[in-house]
Amino acid sequence: MVETDAGYAIFAVTADKGIHAWGPDLPEVFRQAALGLWSLMVDPATVRPRREVPLTAEAGDREALLVTWLNELLYLYEAHGFVATDCAVRGVTEHAVSAVVRGEDADQERHVPIGHVKAATYHLLRVAPGARGWEAQVVVDV
Numbered sequence: 001m002v003e004t005d006a007g008y009a010i011f012a013v014t015a016d017k018g019i020h021a022w023g024p025d026l027p028e029v030f031r032q033a034a035l036g037l038w039s040l041m042v043d044p045a046t047v048r049p050r051r052e053v054p055l056t057a058e059a060g061d062r063e064a065l066l067v068t069w070l071n072e073l074l075y076l077y078e079a080h081g082f083v084a085t086d087c088a089v090r091g092v093t094e095h096a097v098s099a100v101v102r103g104e105d106a107d108q109e110r111h112v113p114i115g116h117v118k119a120a121t122y123h124l125l126r127v128a129p130g131a132r133g134w135e136a137q138v139v140v141d142v
Helices: 025-041 062-080
Strands: 007-013 015-023 050-059 082-092 096-105 126-130 133-141
Touching: 007 025, 007 050, 007 126, 015 025, 025 062, 025 082, 025 133, 050 062, 050 082, 062 096, 062 126, 096 133
Parallel strands: none
Antiparallel strands: 007 015, 015 133, 050 096, 082 096, 126 133
């Protein structure tokens, strides 16, 4: 597992990648999971926070909410060509997340793809209190 001081780590899963995120509260865990997701797609240092996009997601429980949240972020990238660099997660409940995502329209010269993430999955999914406050684990299909 590759640890970073940013609050997330990427780990290998057969034919996929996993994201382990942690933080003092659920909004920070969801933010760190987003940062981990984006790090698998383009070099975050190449993305500028030129535009903000409000984003909400809903699901039946916290675990499903994390998957839905990450898949909504992927949709912004795939369908709208929006490359994100950070987000402010305004709130997370058992069934909903609300955030503002910061980034810019994709520029093929600056935003060279690192990899392609197809979707967040339910494999090895976990969102729970842990040693660092809250922790989450999710596997993404690459």
